[in-house]
Amino acid sequence: MSEKSVIIIGAGIAGIQAALDLGDMGIKVHLVEKQSCIGGRMAQLDKTFPTLDCSICILAPKLSECYRHKNITLYTLSEVQKVEGSAGNFTVEVLKHPRYIKEGVCTNCGDCGVICPVRGVTNFFDADLATQSAAQIAFPAAVPPTYRINPEVCLYLNYGICGLCYNNCGADAIDFSMKESVLTLDNVGSIIIATGLDLAEDIHGLNVYGYHKYANVITAMELERLICASGPQDGHLSRLSDGKHPHKIAMLQCIDSRTQKGQQYCSSICCMYTTKEAIVAYEHDNTLETYVFYIDMRAGGKGFQKFLRRGAEEYNIKYIKSKISHIEVDDNDNPIITYDDLETGKVKQMTVDLAVLATCIIPSRSIEKLSKILGVNLNKYEYVDTNPFLPVETSVDGIFTCGCAREPMDIPRSVAEASGAAARAAEIIKGG
Amino acid sequence: MSFEPKILGFLCNWCSYAGADLAGVSRVQYPPNIRVIRVMCSGRVDPMFIFKALQVGADGVIVMGCHIGDCHYLEGNYEAVNKFAMTKKFLELIGLDNRIRLEWVSASEGTRYGAVVTEFTEYIKSLGPNPAKTDNTILNKLKAVDVAAATERMRSLVGRQRKITEQENVYGEKVPLEEFNAIFDGAIKDEYERAEIFLALEDKNKSVKELAKELDIDPSIVLEHLLILKQRMQVDFGEIIENTPIFVRM
């Protein structure tokens, strides 16, 4: 009779923390992730507030720990497709998509990526600002440290031609014969949903702000990748229209959030991350002026107010209480922001070099399908429905949730909640 | 080319090293002269480390720990204070006391770390290079100070200082700090002179008169020191030349 295990769906920072806690308690964990690597959104960030820690620097040890932990099994390129049973005894079917490269054999040398003739494949990790080939890895420090062949664009898998990677792989790790496989995991005591977040721009056009219309109107995630030291511009921020360094940036809060026209709720983290991004950008160029257009500045977490003060006092950030009307551009592609200045009651315009939209975060797009498979209720905003006083419990006994799958929140809260969900899952496994 | 000082820093793991890391994370910029040795607690910094550093060419040595009351090991930094005070008193005898510093920097004081390092580096720069690097007399005095501070007596005094002055000595008496300091300062002077004598006998056996003249110490005091050193089995009588005993190192 094998020991009871826990399945965690989603290997962002929340899923990873829950996995590590449970693993350290001696409980077996199956960590299921739909992408080819673990780390989620946190891996895409350059720095994190309020400490300005390098994100990948504090994340990488956790990724490694997860990968090497004797009680944690990682399933990447995988998704849960069926769940039966009840708390204490679930049976879960996991669908594993083929990687076409053998894990454990691949040495992460990158030769296949270099030799692959397919180019211009957008990389979700770089917010589609950079491209890669069909043989790809999300980012250099990715875990598992294994490349993958993208079946949507691979010439061999689609047309039966090429195969250069296969012929040139020094480790003999390429295997085009890999197929989808289904694993059945039984004796699962509890399940944790940690599917995290997607972004408003994934579902809405944001036309009124000129996104996808004007090259110098970008989203916060795009800015994050551009200022990231290991991002597509190596951290030297340049405009997408003409490659010039911007000296005047506008950050627009509450884009598609707190509005009847988009998401009605508050995205919670944007007030903090725009100051963070402005600070990081300023470090690269201290002639930078940043204007943050906001409705209410939300900084209630530990050290957050201090952080904002620093931004204003040391990093040339000015905060303007306002409501944005729309964005246009002038002849040089400079965004012109029309706004209601709430401190003076006047309608004003400001021309900047670059406009950054702090877009609302939304639940991962995978949650809709997953909620039906698990039978858990979603609330009207499509977050996993929980009672505020039973915060990690879903509508199904034995299935828990944490982090941005449940509610928009920052990394410290996600980490704490993940431990919280682990604690509840542990009660089932250990308490009996 | 202008003088760039070599600075050695001893940083405690929990506060000042963390503060230095925070300075890094926050990109606080400071002069590149400092080299850091990590210790777990500022109380780990043995005075001999500081003397050695000055002997091998440090122009400035800075010890950093947690703020008083916040030591990760509760009281380690109190011990650091006393050891550092002794180190400084010894270096005062030879004019090098301004080249060492003790500062408290907490884990959240990244900016302060940068400021402290900047100020100390600039201060040492203004003092010029450590004279022990080029002047053998001073180097020898430094060695004497090292030997003196390493005596059982000095280490015992500084190790018991807090207990004796804050609680009680073996007789159950609490010794007032001024009284302790008077004894302590006397010991510093005595041990330094003894160390000088001990080192002066390295190249050649010498008489009391010779030592007194060479080191500019009263002959009767030199004799007293020699007798103590004999008790400690560090020197002995060598030969006697014309009624004058010559002392030899053991």
Place this chain on the structure above:
Amino acid sequence: MSEEEKTEEEIRVGVFICHCGSNIGGYIDCKEVAERAKKLPNVVFTQDNLYTCSETGLAQIKNGIKEHNLNRIVVASCTPRTHEPLFRSCIEEAGLNPYLFNFVNIRDQNTWVHQKHTAEAFDKANELVKMGTAKASRLEALDKIIVDATPTALVIGGGISGITSALNLANQGFETHLVEKEAELGGNLRNLNRLFPTDQSASELLDGLKQKVSSNSKLTVYTSARVKSIEGFVGNYEIEVDQGGTVKELKIGIIIVAVGAVPFIPTGLLGYDGQKSITQNELEAKLKAGEAIPKNIVMVQCVGSRIEERKYCSSVCCMTALKNALAIKEKNPDANITILFRDLYTPGTHYEDYYRRTREAGVVFVEYAPEKMPALEGDKVKVHNEFLGEDILIPCDLLVLSVPLVSNDDNKDLAQMLKVPLEENGFFLEAHVKLRPMDFATDGVFVCGSAKWPVDITEAITQGYAAGSRASTIISHKTLEVEGATSSLPDYNRSLCTGCEVCITVCPYKAINKDENDEIVILQVLCKGCGVCGATCTNHAIVIRHFTDEQILSEILAFGGE
């Protein structure tokens, strides 16, 4: 896997220089640093890696060890404070004792802080590698110390967070003790009327929890009790709990701090008098008691917070004001409620919805700037509104001040007892704000709820669970491993010990004693490795493992150019 002890053999040092992407590599020539390191004494292999901490980098270290028979490893990259455990585990997996590893900091304390002096940063990197390699050559294999872990827990503080934590641990099967200084459990929850965002009754929630607590056979509660003393260390605490004069001795494995926070008393602010100018807490007491509430209410946010003396935002006060406003409106739909605010803190889904509800119920929101605080003038409140550019006079029968939660006065005493730090506002300071939010730097002690930072009930609950989870990672096992880098008096130094006892005098943990033979004994499990005894020992008999005199002197000599 057995560890190959190669300390008697030839020392073979491997040096790995990390680029850390462009964090180091973008400023100095890491390849060249690796090249130069080849010439250092005892170095037989060097390599530069893009991210030494990545799976690829770790594999390169393991390969290096195997192929070149390395027995000392140096990594020059970020900081040991985050990455030392990772590299130690890595070399352990490759068969080396984890203490045969040394870390050289060439990023946080070099390239990041000398960005405009890259030539000097390069020189500094080389020198630091030299110093680090000198120490590494003298490192010795150390064994971890294994101690038993008592599978019991102590939770200090019986508010919502402490109760949640205690119940969770008890449900996991651990014998749990909950100590509360008041006569009843509940903390701040006892004084609340309703809870946002569901408007559920606070006493209902509390009663439900009390039931669960009293029916849990693994949970023992001590009310009107305080922790008197704490001895010991992780997995092995001996704790005295004083309950009205009776002292109970407990053997405890881990401790959770859940002592909460208290509402600020705004003496001298906005005419506070507890009658016409009251706090939200005092308002809730009135609502709970069913008292009549006057018609014209003005609430002021951020009273005593987000100011110079107290810069933080207490995060719960805006929702508290909205909640109380709605409660009043329910009783009296004609009530005129105005809320004066700076930034309204209603993040997320539920709270933003609640804000909308409150507006729709007719509560009026007027913004004010902190430079021009509102003032109570007789039966009116004067507030300056920037948008209008004028002062507004609002009729006010009752002024309600939203004040922050502040840390307990007795946090200091508890912090001292536990040997844990407080931050500048007196709240407990966790190990790492982002990645170890429930842990203290000291092993075995955890923190949750408003003891750490003002939080609402939802977060207090999740943090209570979280502390339970973190604690469980320790007491779920029968034994614990304790760091091997402790103080020792090795046999070969016995003759140097004169029995002077100065080491006993200076040890902060009382870890040194004399045994029945009058010999000095250092209790490894109590030793925290501070090294003060070693720096004090009159004859240099004591050896501070992993930070020995010889190792540190080698760093100093390397610094000097040797």
